[in-house]
Amino acid sequence: MSRIDFARIAADLRRLNGGTVHEQEPMGRHTSYRIGGPARVLVEAASEDGVVRTLEWLKDRGIPFLILGQGTNVLVSDQGVEAVVLSTVHGLKDVAIRGGTMDAGSGVLLTKLSHLAARAGLGGFEFAISIPGTLGGALVMNAGAHGSAMVEVVRSVRVWDPLTGVRTIPATEAEFEYRQSRFQHTPWIALAAMIELYPRDPDEIRDAMHRFMAHRKSTQPVGAQSAGSVFKNPSPLYAGRLIEEIGAKGWRVGDAEVSRVHANFILNLGQAKANDVLGLMRRIRCAVYQRYHVILRPEVRWIGPGEGGASATWENLWYEEGTGLTEPCE
Numbered sequence: 511m512s513r514i515d516f517a518r519i520a521a522d523l524r525r526l527n528g529g530t531v532h533e534q535e536p537m538g539r540h541t542s543y544r545i546g547g548p549a550r551v552l553v554e555a556a557s558e559d560g561v562v563r564t565l566e567w568l569k570d571r572g573i574p575f576l577i578l579g580q581g582t583n584v585l586v587s588d589q590g591v592e593a594v595v596l597s598t599v600h601g602l603k604d605v606a607i608r609g610g611t612m613d614a615g616s617g618v619l620l621t622k623l624s625h626l627a628a629r630a631g632l633g634g635f636e637f638a639i640s641i642p643g644t645l646g647g648a649l650v651m652n653a654g655a656h657g658s659a660m661v662e663v664v665r666s667v668r669v670w671d672p673l674t675g676v677r678t679i680p681a682t683e684a685e686f687e688y689r690q691s692r693f694q695h696t697p698w699i700a701l702a703a704m705i706e707l708y709p710r711d712p713d714e715i716r717d718a719m720h721r722f723m724a725h726r727k728s729t730q731p732v733g734a735q736s737a738g739s740v741f742k743n744p745s746p747l748y749a750g751r752l753i754e755e756i757g758a759k760g761w762r763v764g765d766a767e768v769s770r771v772h773a774n775f776i777l778n779l780g781q782a783k784a785n786d787v788l789g790l791m792r793r794i795r796c797a798v799y800q801r802y803h804v805i806l807r808p809e810v811r812w813i814g815p816g817e818g819g820a821s822a823t824w825e826n827l828w829y830e831e832g833t834g835l836t837e838p839c840e
């Protein structure tokens with residue numbers, strides 16, 4: 511039994527009116543993996559104002575919370591989430607294009623932003639056409655593809671900071687690196703971002719977007735239930751290649767399977783549990799370490815119990831299981 515009275519919190523949040531409030535909401539409905547036990551409370555934020563009001567309210571009461579975009583880069587525990595999950599994908603959808611810049615809310619999908627940029631004759635955002643998820647999730651992950659990444663186009667981010675409230679930070683403060691940003695270890699919430707692009711012929715933009723989509727279709731299991739690449743590339747190597755070389759394509763635990771198309775994708779074949787995906791990740795991680803002495807770091811973000819509380823990080827998880835960061839094999 512939870513010590514926190516989530517039923518009461520849900521009732522209070524309904525009165526606060528920051529968005530639609532659900533109780534015991536299956537997280538599988540909100541993730542591309544279609545995996546995850548229930549969130550005690552999930553709020554579908556209606557607007558930026560609703561998000562900020564809800565965040566301030568939760569902070570003042572010390573109630574654990576976490577933010578979810580489209581759930582395309584997370585693996586949620588089968589036990590669910592002992593926290594209030596705040597989903598941005600239904601609100602925070604404003605977009606304004608002025609000259610060469612796009613101001614967009616963090617709940618806007620990257621694919622939508624790519625199309626809007628193309629229509630406005632703005633280049634630089636073509637790479638994002640093939641990346642699922644929201645702008646907010648892309649900022650947190652410094653998402654990228656086809657040789658480009660968010661770091662190249664983001665000029666500033668409007669954040670909610672529990673210490674100072676809402677403020678705008680220059681992109682440099684977000685400390686973007688390969689699939690990494692300050693958002694991953696700072697309790698900041700991305701509300702919106704300013705993206706700077708350049709004038710480009712709309713036909714050229716669309717050609718580039720078509721090429722990127724075609725490339726994706728020929729190299730990835732498009733349409734399958736996954737969270738994209740499970741491990742980060744251990745530069746200068748490619749995780750997918752290492753995993754393929756150990757013969758892991760087709761490995762299976764329960765209903766989770768290493769994709770036969772792209773070895774860095776683990777698929778939910780239908781009824782997979784988070785533990786099945788974790789089981790495969792452990793097996794892969796150990797086999798790659800034994801063969802190459804390379805430690806694969808997860809790109810997908812773990813949401814579930816662990817040392818860090820409701821939103822334990824992968825590092826917490828490995829640590830908790832006694833494997834330690836330098837001991838990838840149990």
Ligand SMILES: Cc1cc2nc3c(=O)[nH]c(=O)nc-3n(C[C@H](O)[C@H](O)[C@H](O)COP(=O)(O)OP(=O)(O)OC[C@H]3O[C@@H](n4cnc5c(N)ncnc54)[C@H](O)[C@@H]3O)c2cc1C
Pocket residue numbers: 542576577578579580581582583584598616640641642643644645646647648649650651652653654655693698699700701736737738739811
């Ligand atoms: C088929 C497939 C292909 C993919 N291909 C790529 C690819 O080519 N390149 C790539 O980089 N990624 C790829 N991904 C991963 C994923 O699409 C990106 O990481 C995406 O940016 C995640 O966005 P999201 O809205 O789904 O984030 P979520 O999965 O909802 O969240 C990701 C993390 O960000 C946090 N978060 C979300 N929104 C906010 C916010 N507003 N403020 C603060 N924290 C927030 C969450 O708490 C979580 O820790 C792929 C995924 C799939 C399923």
